[in-house]
Amino acid sequence: MERAFIYRSYFIVLFILLAATFLINVSLGSVSIPIDEVISGLFGGATSKESWQYILIDYRLPKAITAILTGSGLAVSGLLMQTMFRNPLAGPFVLGLSSGASLGVAVLILGASALGGFFGGVLVSQWSLVIASAIGTFLVLLAVLAVTFKIKDTMAILIIGLMFGSVTAAVVAVLSYFSNAEQLQQYIFWSFGSLGNQSWKSILILSICCFAGLLLSFLSSKSLNALLLGENYAKSMGLRIKRTTFLIIIATSILAGSITAFAGPIAFVGLAVPHLTRQVFTTSNHLVLLPAVLLCGSILMLICDTLAQLPFVEYTLPINAITSLIGAPVVIWLLVRKRKLLF
Amino acid sequence: MASEGKHIILEAKDLAIGYSSKREVTTVSEKINFSLNKGELVGLVGANGIGKSTLLRTLASMQSKINGEIFLKKKPLTSYSTLQLANQLSVVLTEAPASKNLTVLELVSLGRQPYTNWMGSLSPVDKKAINGALKATETEILTQRKCFELSDGQLQRVYIARALAQDTPLIILDEPTTHLDLYHRAYVLKLLKKLAVETRKSILFSTHEIDLAIQLSDKMLVMAPEGCYFDQPCNLIEAGRFDTLFPKETITFNTETGRFSIKK
Numbered sequence: 001m002e003r004a005f006i007y008r009s010y011f012i013v014l015f016i017l018l019a020a021t022f023l024i025n026v027s028l029g030s031v032s033i034p035i036d037e038v039i040s041g042l043f044g045g046a047t048s049k050e051s052w053q054y055i056l057i058d059y060r061l062p063k064a065i066t067a068i069l070t071g072s073g074l075a076v077s078g079l080l081m082q083t084m085f086r087n088p089l090a091g092p093f094v095l096g097l098s099s100g101a102s103l104g105v106a107v108l109i110l111g112a113s114a115l116g117g118f119f120g121g122v123l124v125s126q127w128s129l130v131i132a133s134a135i136g137t138f139l140v141l142l143a144v145l146a147v148t149f150k151i152k153d154t155m156a157i158l159i160i161g162l163m164f165g166s167v168t169a170a171v172v173a174v175l176s177y178f179s180n181a182e183q184l185q186q187y188i189f190w191s192f193g194s195l196g197n198q199s200w201k202s203i204l205i206l207s208i209c210c211f212a213g214l215l216l217s218f219l220s221s222k223s224l225n226a227l228l229l230g231e232n233y234a235k236s237m238g239l240r241i242k243r244t245t246f247l248i249i250i251a252t253s254i255l256a257g258s259i260t261a262f263a264g265p266i267a268f269v270g271l272a273v274p275h276l277t278r279q280v281f282t283t284s285n286h287l288v289l290l291p292a293v294l295l296c297g298s299i300l301m302l303i304c305d306t307l308a309q310l311p312f313v314e315y316t317l318p319i320n321a322i323t324s325l326i327g328a329p330v331v332i333w334l335l336v337r338k339r340k341l342l343f
Numbered sequence: 344m345a346s347e348g349k350h351i352i353l354e355a356k357d358l359a360i361g362y363s364s365k366r367e368v369t370t371v372s373e374k375i376n377f378s379l380n381k382g383e384l385v386g387l388v389g390a391n392g393i394g395k396s397t398l399l400r401t402l403a404s405m406q407s408k409i410n411g412e413i414f415l416k417k418k419p420l421t422s423y424s425t426l427q428l429a430n431q432l433s434v435v436l437t438e439a440p441a442s443k444n445l446t447v448l449e450l451v452s453l454g455r456q457p458y459t460n461w462m463g464s465l466s467p468v469d470k471k472a473i474n475g476a477l478k479a480t481e482t483e484i485l486t487q488r489k490c491f492e493l494s495d496g497q498l499q500r501v502y503i504a505r506a507l508a509q510d511t512p513l514i515i516l517d518e519p520t521t522h523l524d525l526y527h528r529a530y531v532l533k534l535l536k537k538l539a540v541e542t543r544k545s546i547l548f549s550t551h552e553i554d555l556a557i558q559l560s561d562k563m564l565v566m567a568p569e570g571c572y573f574d575q576p577c578n579l580i581e582a583g584r585f586d587t588l589f590p591k592e593t594i595t596f597n598t599e600t601g602r603f604s605i606k607k
Contacts, residue, residue: 003487086441222463226456229440232405237509238429238457282489284444287462342444342491 007288010280014295018068021302025067026060028306030314059196062203064302066195069203070259071269071301072294073210075277076217077255078270079293083224083286084248085148088343089158091271092256095144096164097137098267101260102191103168104136105129109187110175130205134257140164141249193264193320195305202262209258214294216251220244221286228284228343266320268327269304273297275334278342300326350381351417352513352545353402358411360394360401370409371397377564377573379547381512384539386556387549389566390589395549396437398566399517402547403434415513429457433509435502435516443491447501450490451476454508476507479542480534496527503534514538516548520555528552532559553585557601576601 027038033052041047041056074092081090081097092098108128147160176184198206223244226234235241259266274289277296281288304326308317359373371394379385389395400406402413404420413420415431423431433454440450454476455469465473477483480500490498499519506514516535520528532552536559539546550556556563557576565572565579567587572579579585585596585603594603 083442219461222456222459222461225453225463228442228445229450229453230438232436232438233434233440235405235425236403236429236432236434237453238426240425278444283446283449284442285449343442 003283007281007283007292011292011295014292014299017299018295018302021299021306022064022068025064025302025306026056029055029060029309031055062198062200063196063305065203066198066206066263067301067305068298069206069210070195070263070266071273071297071299071304073213073255073259073297074266074269075273075293075297075300076214076290077252079274079286079289080217080220080224080248080252081270082274082343083227084245084252085144085157086227086230086343087157088275089271091268092137092252092260093265093267094158094161094271096140096161096168097252097256098260098265099161099165099168100136100138100140101133101257102136102265103140103171104132104134104257105190105261106168106172106175106187107136108132109183109190110172110179112183127205130209130258130261133261134209134253137257137260138249138253141253145245145249190264192318193266194316195263195301195308195319196316198262206258206262209254213251213255213258216247216254218290220247220251221290224248224286225284264320267324268331269297269301269323272327272330273300274343276300276330279334284343351378352381352415353379353547354414355402356412356414358398358401358413359409360397361409362397362406363409368409372566372571373410375411375564375566375571377562377571379513379545381545382539382543383545383561384536384559385545385547385562385564386560387547387564387566388551388553388556388588389549390568393566393568395566396517399434399515399547399549403432403515404428426457429509429511431511432513432515433506433511435499435506435514435519437517437521439498440490440502443489445490446486447482447488447490447493447504448473448477448486450501451482451486451504451508454505454510457509472510473508476504479507479538480504495522496524496530499523499527499531500534503531507538511544513545513547516546518549518551520550520552529555532556535559553588554602557585 023035023038026042027033027035033056037047037052038056041053042061047053047056078091081092081095082088144157144160148157176187223239226237226239227244231241273296274293277289277293281292283289304322305319308319308322310317355375355377358375359370360375361368361370375398387395387398397406401408415423451473452465455465455472456463458469459465477486480503482497482500482504485493485497485501490501493501503519519531523531532555535546535548538544557580560576562574563576563579565584565588567584569587572584580598580601583598593606595606596603
């Protein structure tokens, strides 16, 4: 009983933090806008300058929403993978899912030049970007899963992830040799990762994908809890392993795939956020952990994005760099302090 | 013995167990015949590598049999769906649960999964079963502790509590006494005996504690290199079945005391 009360208060704190980081995120940027103007601007009111309204609604708000979607989606997909592989080091980036997504996008963007002309132009639409990267993610996940069925070894899975990273880099290198400068630039910019410059239409697509992925994850929470005991125990408690694994794979592919398609490969959020969340919510129950990870992911991503846009300066740093700069030390710190990562 | 026949929970007929791949079939053991009645405690003994775990895994439907038949409550084991089986059979395995970050209460509550809704929320019936299981294994005081904080003896009791919470007529335990001190080994086996008598559950366990198993089991299944024998412990002793378990140059079985001794 007491535990439930503590968790409830944590959730309230997380919601307040989310609101706060959201407001800070939209009010900071290269152009300084007073906070009261930000609030009135967001709620459809008039701002004292026309340009502020434009900056808020068409630039900062979409970026903040993208940050929330990517943060929550990546963090949840990290949690799903840690439970599914029963490996505390699993995550969309570490296991090579982001590489798979990159490969899908690279083949699409760079390969389109091979087809050339009109057809190539049609191919590179936003939906096709999502589908290509989701397929890439899906294939890598299947490959990793096939390996885990054969070899029940933590290290092997991680090595496979690394290998996929190398294969992707190699294929991209080959493809870029044959593609023109413009397409190469398009791919390179995508691979830096960016939350900005998303149109409302692409945010809608991303929201639909994230919502579907998150919904599937929540529906799987009971199965995920059973999987915490291992496959044999889960099966003995009536869990249909194949169906469950399939659902989780689909959820992870949709989440990691669609997010990577729009925001580029973003490292460490999927790995670090579930562990950070477990420091606060000391439970493995996914009914509590999933929403908690979702909120923490959003908050962390908003903070990272606020740092990336460097207040009052013209530059914006690549989001991928910021998440790595924050995420990698967090993982190292957890390992050193706890000696063992639990999941 | 017609009345006994009605209460058969688990029955194996000419069962052959082992592993099959596309290329070849490796039979570990064959011609296994036994039946487990309601409220009976049956010990499974045999040397390392004789196929105890394989047999238990086959009976728990975690791997497929090579030949013969297994009946659970008179119906072929293969006719049960995963969920139906979870209502009839719970297990305690040698492998530790993958996550040790669960609290004892969370882990035991997972045993109610076959009965809960899609969210896994616990009804009053579920909570009663969980409390009963915690009480029977004397683990109530541990409920808020994390599994990684517990000793091996406590952990084993918690795993048994989880299987009990699943509330199945049959419980299969694979070496529940491994890694435990003498007190806990006796404690666990006595607990199993108590559960079989009081709750009328059928319990099948494998163990290397042959002395203890002889004292507590209603019947025993002995897996020896020549074959498998199933009977009451006293009959098995008389027939000299325990002598065949291990090479005679090293260990002999004393039929008077019911114990093994090292040959000097």
